[in-house]
Amino acid sequence: MSPDRLRGHRRRRLAAAAVSLVLGGTLLSACGSDGKPTLNWYINPDGQDTLTKLAADCSEGKPYDIQINLLPTGATDQRTQLARRLAASDSETNLMSLDPVFVAEFANAGWIAKWPDDLAAEVTDDDVLSGPADTVTWDDGVYAAPQWANTQLLWYRKSLAEAAGLDTSQSDTWTWDQVIDAAAANNGTVGVQANRYEAYFVWINSLVAGAGGDVVSDTEAGKDAKVDIDSDAGRAAAAVIQKLADSAAAQPDLTVSQEGTSLPFMFDPNYAGEFMTNWTFVYKNYEPTDENGFTKEQFDDLGWARYPRTVPDQESRPPVGGIDIAVGEFTENKDWAFEAAQCVSSPEAQEQLAVNDGLMPARQSVYDSSGLTEAFDPTVLELFQQSLEAGAPRPKSAYYNLISGATQKSFHPPTSVNQDTPADAAKYIRDVLDGKALL
Amino acid sequence: MSATATKPVEPRSHKPVESDRAKAEQRLGQKLVLPAVIVMLAVTAFPIVRALYLSFYNYSLTSPEDREFVGLSNYVTGLTDPLLWKSIGITVLYMVVTVAIELVIGFAFAMVMHRVIFARGVIRTSILIPYGIITVVSGFAWQFAFSANNGFINGWLPFIGDDFNWFGEGTPAVIAIMVSEIWKTTPFMSLLLLAGLAQVSEDMIEAAKVDGATWTQRLTKVILPNMRAAIMVAVLFRALDAYRIFDNIFVMTNGALGTESISFLVYRQTIEQFQLGMGSALSVVLFLSVLLVAFLIVKLFRVDLARARGEG
Numbered sequence: 185m186s187p188d189r190l191r192g193h194r195r196r197r198l199a200a201a202a203v204s205l206v207l208g209g210t211l212l213s214a215c216g217s218d219g220k221p222t223l224n225w226y227i228n229p230d231g232q233d234t235l236t237k238l239a240a241d242c243s244e245g246k247p248y249d250i251q252i253n254l255l256p257t258g259a260t261d262q263r264t265q266l267a268r269r270l271a272a273s274d275s276e277t278n279l280m281s282l283d284p285v286f287v288a289e290f291a292n293a294g295w296i297a298k299w300p301d302d303l304a305a306e307v308t309d310d311d312v313l314s315g316p317a318d319t320v321t322w323d324d325g326v327y328a329a330p331q332w333a334n335t336q337l338l339w340y341r342k343s344l345a346e347a348a349g350l351d352t353s354q355s356d357t358w359t360w361d362q363v364i365d366a367a368a369a370n371n372g373t374v375g376v377q378a379n380r381y382e383a384y385f386v387w388i389n390s391l392v393a394g395a396g397g398d399v400v401s402d403t404e405a406g407k408d409a410k411v412d413i414d415s416d417a418g419r420a421a422a423a424v425i426q427k428l429a430d431s432a433a434a435q436p437d438l439t440v441s442q443e444g445t446s447l448p449f450m451f452d453p454n455y456a457g458e459f460m461t462n463w464t465f466v467y468k469n470y471e472p473t474d475e476n477g478f479t480k481e482q483f484d485d486l487g488w489a490r491y492p493r494t495v496p497d498q499e500s501r502p503p504v505g506g507i508d509i510a511v512g513e514f515t516e517n518k519d520w521a522f523e524a525a526q527c528v529s530s531p532e533a534q535e536q537l538a539v540n541d542g543l544m545p546a547r548q549s550v551y552d553s554s555g556l557t558e559a560f561d562p563t564v565l566e567l568f569q570q571s572l573e574a575g576a577p578r579p580k581s582a583y584y585n586l587i588s589g590a591t592q593k594s595f596h597p598p599t600s601v602n603q604d605t606p607a608d609a610a611k612y613i614r615d616v617l618d619g620k621a622l623l
Numbered sequence: 624m625s626a627t628a629t630k631p632v633e634p635r636s637h638k639p640v641e642s643d644r645a646k647a648e649q650r651l652g653q654k655l656v657l658p659a660v661i662v663m664l665a666v667t668a669f670p671i672v673r674a675l676y677l678s679f680y681n682y683s684l685t686s687p688e689d690r691e692f693v694g695l696s697n698y699v700t701g702l703t704d705p706l707l708w709k710s711i712g713i714t715v716l717y718m719v720v721t722v723a724i725e726l727v728i729g730f731a732f733a734m735v736m737h738r739v740i741f742a743r744g745v746i747r748t749s750i751l752i753p754y755g756i757i758t759v760v761s762g763f764a765w766q767f768a769f770s771a772n773n774g775f776i777n778g779w780l781p782f783i784g785d786d787f788n789w790f791g792e793g794t795p796a797v798i799a800i801m802v803s804e805i806w807k808t809t810p811f812m813s814l815l816l817l818a819g820l821a822q823v824s825e826d827m828i829e830a831a832k833v834d835g836a837t838w839t840q841r842l843t844k845v846i847l848p849n850m851r852a853a854i855m856v857a858v859l860f861r862a863l864d865a866y867r868i869f870d871n872i873f874v875m876t877n878g879a880l881g882t883e884s885i886s887f888l889v890y891r892q893t894i895e896q897f898q899l900g901m902g903s904a905l906s907v908v909l910f911l912s913v914l915l916v917a918f919l920i921v922k923l924f925r926v927d928l929a930r931a932r933g934e935g
Contacts, residue, residue, distance in 0.1 A: 264894060271684055293685040380879075406689045407681075582686040585896055619681045619697060619901060622704040622892070 221517075222251045223524050225279035226266060228507065229257055231332075231541035235281075235528070238536065242527035248520050250279070250528070259283050259382055263585075270295035270512060277512040278521045279528070282328060284319030284508055285382075285578050285588070288403075291322040292582035296510040298325040303522055307529065315504040315575035316546035322580060323404060328508035330546035331529040332537050335491075335571040336390070336503045337564075338363070339466050341450060341457025342487040344372045355489030356500075360391075360424040363459045363492050367433035374433045375446025375460030378425075380596040383443060385588040386503045386578065387461070388595055391421035393501035393576035394494030399591060400613070403581035407617040411610045413591070418606030420494050425601045439597040451482050461491060463505065467564055468542035488564050490571060501576030506546060544568050589623050590616040671910075678904035684897035697904035707888065707905070711912065713797070714884040718865040718916075721804045725861060726854070728805070729812030736813065737820045754810035762874030765803035766790075769875075793881040800882060803871045808864065812857050819853020820846070855924045859917065866916055867909075885909050 220243075227235050232254070239250040255262040263286050269277045270290070282290065290296045299307065304326035308317045316330035338358070345352055348366030367374045377383035392399055397417020403409045412418070428434050435458075437445055447469060449458040460466070470486050472478045491502035509529050511521040527533070531553075534545035539555040550556065551565050579587055594609035595601055615621035641649075678697055682690040701707050736747050753761065768774045769789040777785050789795040823846050831845045847854070869886040876882045878891065889909055893902025 260895060267684065267897065268894075289685040293687065406686050407683075582689075583683065585685075586898075589896070619693065619898075620700050622701065622706045622888070622901070623896060 220247060220249045223248045223278040223515075223521055224253055224276050225250050225281070225524070225528070226253045226255050226262075226277060227281045228255050228259075228262055228283075230507070231537050231543050234536050234540045238528045238533050242524055242533075246520075246523075248517075248524070250524055255281070259286075263289075266290075267293075267295070270514070273514045274512070275514045275516055278515045279525055280510050280512065281331065281507045282510050284316075284504070284506060285580075285584050287320055287328050287508055287510065288322045288580035289582055289584055290510065291325070291327040292406075295513055296327050297513045297515065297518055297521075298327055299329075299511075299522065303526065307526060311531075311547045311549050313546055313548055313569060313572040315572040315577065316506055316508075318577050319504065319506070319580075320508050328510040329525050329529040331507045331509050332534060332543040333546040333572050334463050334505035334544060335568060335575055336386075336461050336463055337466075337567060337571060338459060338461055338489040338492055339450070340459040340487045340489065341372070342485050344370060344457035344459070345487060347456065348372075352487065352489070355487075357493065357496075358489060359493045359496050361427065364424075364428050364431050364433050367459055368431045371456040372433060373435045373446075373449050373455055373458040374428055374431070375435060375441070375449055375458050375462065376428065376438075377442055377446075377462075378438055378596075378598040379440045379442050380592050381442070382588060382592075384592050384596065384598075386505070388421060388425075388591055389578050390491065390501055390503045390576050391424050391494050392417050394491075394498060395420035396495075396498055397421075398579070400579045400581065400587055403579045403583075406582055409579075409581060409583070409587075409617070411613045411617075413613070414607045414610035417494075418609070419603055422595075422601050422603060422605045424494060425595065425598050426603075429599045429601060439599060450486070451478070457485075459492075464544045464568060465542050467560065488567060490567060490574075499574060502571040502574060504572060504575035504577050507543075544572075546572075583617060586616050586623060587613055593623065674903040674906055676903075677899050678907050680900040682898070682900040684899055690900075693900070697901050698908070701901065701905050701908060707885070707908070709881065710883050710885045710888045713881065714866060714868065714886075716797070717801060717804065717868050717884060718862055721801050721808070721865050722858060722861050724801075724805050725809045725812045726858065728809050729857070730816050732809065732813035733816035733820050736817050750813060751810045753807050754814075756807065758807055758870035759874055761803055761807040762871045765799060765806065765871075766875045769799045769802075790876055790880070796876050796880045796882050800868075800871045800875050803875065804865065804868060807871075808861065812861055815857035815860065816850070816853060819850040819857070822853065823849045855920075858924070859920050862920055863913060863917055866913060885912070 225235075225239060232252075236252050239252050243249045255265055262283065266277065266280055266282075266286075267290075270293070280296075282296075287296070291298070298304075307329035308320060308326055312330055313333060315335065316333040320326055320328040320330055338355070340363075342352065345355075345366065347370045350358065350362065350366055364374055366372070376387055378387065389399055392413060395417035397412055397415045397420075399413045399418075400409045400411050429438060435441060435446060435449055443462060446458065446460050446462065447466070449455060450460065450470065451457070467488075469476070470478050470483055472480050472483050491500040493500045509525040511518060511525055515521045529546075531545075531547055531550050534547055534550045535553050535555045537543040538545050538550065539559050545551060545556070548569060551569055556565060578584070581587060590613040591609055594612050595605060612621060616623050679692060679694055680690055681693045681697070732750050736750060739746050756764075769776050771777060771786050771788045776789070777783055777787050787795075789799045827845050827849070828841055831841045836844065867886050868884045869890065872878055872882055872884055872887050873890075878887045883891075885905075886909065889902055889905045892898045892905055896902075
């Protein structure tokens with residue numbers, strides 16, 4: 185062989201080695217550490233340690249490895265990141281933890297797989313509470329499995345309620361009016377979420393539903409959905425927001441208040457306490473530990489009641505949240521993905537999430553498990569279940585983001601809300617849906 | 624009919640006849656650039672045409688089957704909505720203020736880089752460091768600097784309280800975004816101006832000195848007029864860049880408090896709300912407004928791009 189040809193031969197061999205290294209690397213990266221194929225599970229940051237353990241447990245003895253991928257903290261960013269992958273038909277987005285409001289959007293876009301009837305029946309059987317079960321259906325199909333469920337209660341200082349003369353045995357009939365008046369007259373405050381973000385829509389939606397109305401209906405008609413917020417129920421909701429904004433009970437940062445900002449007002453020495461509508465994590469937040477500095481006396485003074493009524497004669501409709509597990513439509517081996525999704529949302533998984541992270545189960549039976557009855561007060565467990573059963577889900581629509589965004593914009597800041605706000609909001613939502621206004 | 628009419632003014636008739644060799648070279652040249660043209664068409668022309676096409680539809684990514692042709696409706700909605708004009712207004716404000724300040728500071732830096740006689744490399748490098756930093760990183764760094772909890776800006780400024788929240792209302796937030804933008808891109812301005820400074824003949828400056836011109840006179844009568852083309856190119860480049868401001872806003876305020884620029888508005892419509900039709904229409908508006916800004920700068924300041932590149 186001539187030196188030139190030899191050199192050419194070597195070069196080809198080197199090139200071939202480089203190509204096989206690159207290819208090998210690509211193929212290997214699609215496999216787990218022990219050579220099994222990988223199922224990618226996109227999770228949100230809540231309960232990360234437990235979810236990592238669940239992924240490992242659910243991979244044991246299976247032909248696949250579940251690999252955790254962390255999504256950003258904000259719900260909007262989570263949705264954007266997943267949508268960008270799925271809009272490009274990504275076959276490696278196999279499992280995903282979805283905020284319930286995105287299930288309809290993703291299902292309508294054809295990004296998440298419809299569950300086969302037999303599996304669908306299993307993940308939405310009678311044991312699943314009706315609030316969470318409702319969040320996973322779209323267009324007569326089941327598109328996800330509820331993993332954990334969230335709801336809001338009215339958290340309050342017992343001493344403040346007593347001073348205000350509220351009857352705690354009748355706490356499930358308390359109205360927003362009563363609560364605001366009680367706080368205002370006794371140096372207390374009322375904590376809500378009224379920054380311009382998703383949780384503000386959660387509040388508005390529950391207020392409207394609590395007065396027997398809804399923000400939009402017939403949402404399966406897409407952008408032709410009926411906008412209903414310009415109604416007596418809408419005006420009753422606006423009246424509550426207006427009353428709080430004008431009241432001495434409003435917290436100073438009302439217009440930018442979020443889930444975390446109202447927590448310190450509960451035991452702030454400058455106030456007699458607060459009434460706060462907030463998610464289930466509040467219980468574990470105030471439970472005394474070495475790190476958080478809350479005392480047993482303070483925790484004993486913490487009370488919980490059902491979400492307040494918008495109008496005296498109608499039961500309240502508390503917010504419903506949580507996480508549903510969906511399977512990517514472009515996944516190659518969907519059977520594995522469905523099996524894995526079922527495993528990470530099983531009753532055992534739900535118990536671990538509740539005990540370790542305070543993320544409440546979507547299944548009734550799990551509330552009776554010994555893990556939960558030891559970790560929580562029985563009355564709060566019962567209230568969580570009741571609240572999830574009675575909950576008002578947010579509208580299920582392929583245009584959810586526009587509906588929520590337009591409502592938030594019309595109702596923000598809460599200090600500007602008056603009896604005309606629902607009519608303005610209705611017009612704006614309609615225009616945004618019709619593409620006649622920018623959001 | 625038209626052939627006879629146009630015949631007398633046909634430009635080809637004035638061209639010298641090309642030799643076979645010249646023709647062959649031209650054909651070879653065309654073949655050589657063909658791959659590049661195809662790549663450019665695929666990565667640039669296709670998205671532009673696609674955006675133009677989508678802009679005539681009401682199209683949400685989450686509801687593909689509801690897609691409908693709406694003609695110019697998206698443009699009408701966008702152009703009659705105060706939100707678009709508000710974001711164009713704030714974008715122009717970002718552009719004018721940052722470019723003006725960058726021009727002054729950038730010129731000072733360029734003079735320093737041009738005249739410095741000791742530690743030339745070190746000084747030039749340190750002036751250029753901000754330009755080498757990714758804009759998102761610069762945005763985060765300045766966000767921390769302006770933060771009321773752990774930033775140092777409040778402590779340094781005597782007329783501002785220690786707990787002043789720069790991101791609590793519009794005006795201070797806009798100032799914070801501008802500071803980050805100016806810090807990051809001034810070095811680019813000074814690089815372009817340095818190139819212009821290097822073109823000014825030392826002989827002319829010497830001659831002015833001999834004639835008794837003061838430093839200010841030398842600057843305003845000799846240096847600046849001779850740098851005019853370089854200054855205008857720097858302003859044009861930076862203005863177009865500043866008009867498309869996005870990263871700093873995304874990191875520092877996420878568009879809240881009225882800090883939203885037109886690029887950010889387009890991003891929100893398209894990426895956050897999945898409104899591909901409206902988003903495309905707004906990006907066409909953005910594209911046209913960039914062209915308009917470029918046209919205005921070129922016409923207003925009579926920039927001769929060919930001369931600036933040394934071709935004239």
